[in-house]
Amino acid sequence: MQNILYFLYRYGYVFLFLFLELVCFNLLVRFNPAQKAIFIRSSNHVSGWITDSYDSVIRYFRLNSIADELAQENANLRVTAPNYIYSLSTEREAISDSLYQQQYELIPARVINNSIIALDNFFTLKGGTDIGIEKGMGVIEESGVVGIIIDVNQHYARGISVLNRDCMISSALEKSHFFGTLFWTGGDPTSAKLGDIPKHAPLNVGDKVVTSGFSTIFPAGIDIGIVSNFELGDGSNFYDVDIKLSNDLSRLDYVYVVRNLLKQEQLEIEEQ
Numbered sequence: 001m002q003n004i005l006y007f008l009y010r011y012g013y014v015f016l017f018l019f020l021e022l023v024c025f026n027l028l029v030r031f032n033p034a035q036k037a038i039f040i041r042s043s044n045h046v047s048g049w050i051t052d053s054y055d056s057v058i059r060y061f062r063l064n065s066i067a068d069e070l071a072q073e074n075a076n077l078r079v080t081a082p083n084y085i086y087s088l089s090t091e092r093e094a095i096s097d098s099l100y101q102q103q104y105e106l107i108p109a110r111v112i113n114n115s116i117i118a119l120d121n122f123f124t125l126k127g128g129t130d131i132g133i134e135k136g137m138g139v140i141e142e143s144g145v146v147g148i149i150i151d152v153n154q155h156y157a158r159g160i161s162v163l164n165r166d167c168m169i170s171s172a173l174e175k176s177h178f179f180g181t182l183f184w185t186g187g188d189p190t191s192a193k194l195g196d197i198p199k200h201a202p203l204n205v206g207d208k209v210v211t212s213g214f215s216t217i218f219p220a221g222i223d224i225g226i227v228s229n230f231e232l233g234d235g236s237n238f239y240d241v242d243i244k245l246s247n248d249l250s251r252l253d254y255v256y257v258v259r260n261l262l263k264q265e266q267l268e269i270e271e272q
Helices: 002-031 033-061 063-078 263-271
Strands: 085-087 100-102 104-114 122-126 138-141 144-152 156-161 169-173 179-183 191-195 208-211 223-232 239-245 254-260
Touching: 104 156, 122 144, 169 223, 191 223
Parallel strands: 144 223
Antiparallel strands: 085 100, 104 122, 104 254, 122 156, 138 144, 138 254, 144 156, 169 179, 169 208, 179 191, 191 239, 208 223, 223 239
């Protein structure tokens, strides 16, 4: 108490001065229209700046949740494409929704670890069995194929990217429908190889390569890349094809894990 009294005794005149300043300012603004108008305009400007700054801070901290919502919305839109559904009709002209069954679902997930410079490259996703990811599922992004999930626990999933020698993806030339296998031999992270394309297949630089849909991992028609070079070795019946990948795997952020709802049925019939 003694310290408070001493503080007021020592600095009381300062507080008194500030109080009188406020009183004078209030009187000036209240009884002078010109100063009142200036004060109102200045107050609106300051309050607007404060509100805008506050809103910017809030939006910054909500970026992650906004990105998650957009990724989920995008996934819901993508699975309505024709290559994600299974036709229940043999009539090509049938367009009724009742003649189609959803075959693929997309699970949005965020990449939290990724490599591209090793001989065999991997990536890690935030999200595992808790969001429905399972071993063996394919992974894509907006620009094309990313890889395949090889391990998963409750909250994380690990996959091999197309930049891995163990990653083999059934692929096809979009125009001619000749199919082969995409694989990587190391080196340039922007290119890969396409094998098993027979020498009688029509082939040109710039031809688009997509997933074939022959496996249970990816639907047909997902972008992979374009033919950048090809040659036919002496005595060979198959082309050696270089592919320029459509996506930049060094910039992965949000991806989509592909769930094939009819996978088990296909595997069962193929095993028989």
